[in-house]
Amino acid sequence: MTENTPEDEVLHGDRLWRDKGWTAKVIKNEDDDGWAVAMTLQGQSEPALVGPWTMGRDKKNPKPLDVNAFNTLVKTAKEVLRRHEQQLHATLHKSLVLSTAAGTLEVTLDIVPDDDDPYAWLAATDADGQQLARVRVSAGFRLTAASAEAWVDGGYRRPG
Numbered sequence: 001m002t003e004n005t006p007e008d009e010v011l012h013g014d015r016l017w018r019d020k021g022w023t024a025k026v027i028k029n030e031d032d033d034g035w036a037v038a039m040t041l042q043g044q045s046e047p048a049l050v051g052p053w054t055m056g057r058d059k060k061n062p063k064p065l066d067v068n069a070f071n072t073l074v075k076t077a078k079e080v081l082r083r084h085e086q087q088l089h090a091t092l093h094k095s096l097v098l099s100t101a102a103g104t105l106e107v108t109l110d111i112v113p114d115d116d117d118p119y120a121w122l123a124a125t126d127a128d129g130q131q132l133a134r135v136r137v138s139a140g141f142r143l144t145a146a147s148a149e150a151w152v153d154g155g156y157r158r159p160g
Helices: 067-092 145-153
Strands: 016-019 022-028 035-041 049-053 093-100 103-112 119-126 131-138
Touching: 022 067, 035 067, 049 067, 067 093, 067 103, 093 145, 103 145, 119 145
Parallel strands: none
Antiparallel strands: 016 022, 022 035, 035 049, 093 103, 103 119, 119 131
């Protein structure tokens, strides 16, 4: 039997709700007199979502958390994370299709966001899925139709 750590312990309180790998914490909104709720995924140090929270009936204290509100917050926070992952993927992975005399090619740029030495892989694949070339380039390389055509026309040599 394993012991629960505080992070995975189920809690259902008025201002702190922890369940299903998520923690909802109602906090004082620093920007005004209202309240906010922060949704944090277990194991993460930063919240995935921070948003306004409803005032209670006394117009002074926050409305208590409940199961329905928590489930809605989890759904919203998961959607925020999903959108962030999609945006990151779109930023790190670019592709375009070129029509050449030899046929249709897909040229891709995959950025490797290394903290010390970021770089990217520039690759060309034919219509059958065969990789024709792959070279390491600067993470700042801009993949455009013109840069892809120049690379292909130059015999897939590493762009300078």
